[in-house]
Amino acid sequence: MLTRFAPSPTGELHLGHAYSAVLAYTAARGAAGRFLIRIDDIDGSRSREEYVAASLADLDWLGVGRDGDPVRQSARLDDYAATLAELRSRALVYPCFCTRADIAASLSAPHGPSGAVYPGTCRNLSETERARRLADEPHCWRLDMARALAETGALIWEEVGQGLRTADPAAHGDIVLARKDAPVSYHLASTLDDADMGVTHIIRGADLIASTDVHRLLQALLGLPTPLYRHHALVCSPDGKRLAKRDAAASLASLRAGGIDGRALAADLAADRLPAGYSLQNP
Secondary structure (H helix, E strand, O other), X not given: OEEEEOOOOOOOOEHHHHHHHHHHHHXXXXXXXXXXXXXXXXXXXXXXXXXXXHHHHHXXXXXXXXXXXXXXXXXXXXXXXHHHHHHHHOOOEEEEOOOHHHHHHOOOOOEEOOXXXXXXXXXXXXXXXXXXXXXXXXXXXXXXXXXXXXXXXXOEEEEOOOEEEEOOHXXXXXXXXXXXXXXXXXXXXXXXHHHHHOOOEEEEEHHHXXXXXXXXXXXXXXXXXXXXXXXXXXXXXXXXXXOOOOXXXXXXXXXXHOOOOHXXXXXXXXXXXXXXXXEEEOO
């Protein structure tokens, strides 16, 4: 078994991150497997090195030991670009020039798991118009969902303890795989990284169940292995809201500063025991 924890260095880790990391770590160690850390730092405008150092310090405090050096997404940009080029050569992606405001204003944009589904405005532009606009206009690259599903057919993935699930990537519409302000989307980067790292079991929050449908599609298109998945309940604050990085009271740094024993906390989290007032909930 090989599991991973993949923090984004855009803020301090909180109790919910600790729960996810501990579950992935204990699963690997319980199976005499390996546990890796990946730093998801492709958001150049928000990622900070001080948060990378803080995240690793938090994991050390919890006693969550990693096997080898952390993988950095920022070091893998050439791999992402090569995969995007492959998808372009197969006519599976197309440039989109619409802004968020354009999509929000479209009366034909239905809603899916991630919000408004792209109505396909740029999907059928002529090659001449695409070439002209690519030279002058900001754009992203979208997956042509219909073409992609025509190649893969029906897809399934396995949720640990629950059995097989039918993937529904079509509900997301023509998802963005690269943006004008980022070289690759979370969906594409995470799928490629997990395969390259040899991850066999992905343990993450239940808020990412819908994303798994998209990742399963990308695995099929790119000939990548499909890990087993476990989507755990989310840690919620005393007011019942899902934790966010702005919740300073739940940050691991504040808990450590308050004298909490990190290893004891990790042992409690591994047994689904949370500090007073916090709860586990499915979205």
